[in-house]
Amino acid sequence: xxxxxxxxxxxxxxxxxxxxxxxxxxxxxxxxxxxxxxxxxxxxxxxxxxxxxxxxxxxxxxxxxxxxxxxxxxxxxxxxxxxxxxxxxxxxxxxxxxxxxxxxxxxxxxxxx
Numbered sequence: 001x002x003x004x005x006x007x008x009x010x011x012x013x014x015x016x017x018x019x020x021x022x023x024x025x026x027x028x029x030x031x032x033x034x035x036x037x038x039x040x041x042x043x044x045x046x047x048x049x050x051x052x053x054x055x056x057x058x059x060x061x062x063x064x065x066x067x068x069x070x071x072x073x074x075x076x077x078x079x080x081x082x083x084x085x086x087x088x089x090x091x092x093x094x095x096x097x098x099x100x101x102x103x104x105x106x107x108x109x110x111x112x113x
Contacts, residue, residue, distance in 0.1 A: 006045055009041075010039045017034075029090065
């Protein structure tokens with residue numbers, strides 16, 4: 001389930017990245033970073049699945065409900081962590097300058113009081 005969830009996230013983020021206009025500087029939301037995070041997680045889970053299949057054999061394809069639920073929660077946690085990392089990168093790079101404007105606005109209004 002972790003592999004499936006992260007591959008879906010990687011494909012969706014890649015389609016969003018591919019569809020955006022590279023000439024539009026206002027549309028630079030660092031979606032490429034999100035793609036790299038999701039594809040990296042997908043490769044990691046693929047390697048994990050291969051080694052688990054080598055270890056378990058055909059039993060790999062019949063997991064228990066508890067294992068599937070745990071894997072689903074882990075996959076969603078990985079997606080959430082990647083989104084948090086992407087948000088931090090986005091706030092640090094501040095492509096639209098909103099964080100910078102908000103900080104300087106508060107500094108300028110604090111100096112006037």
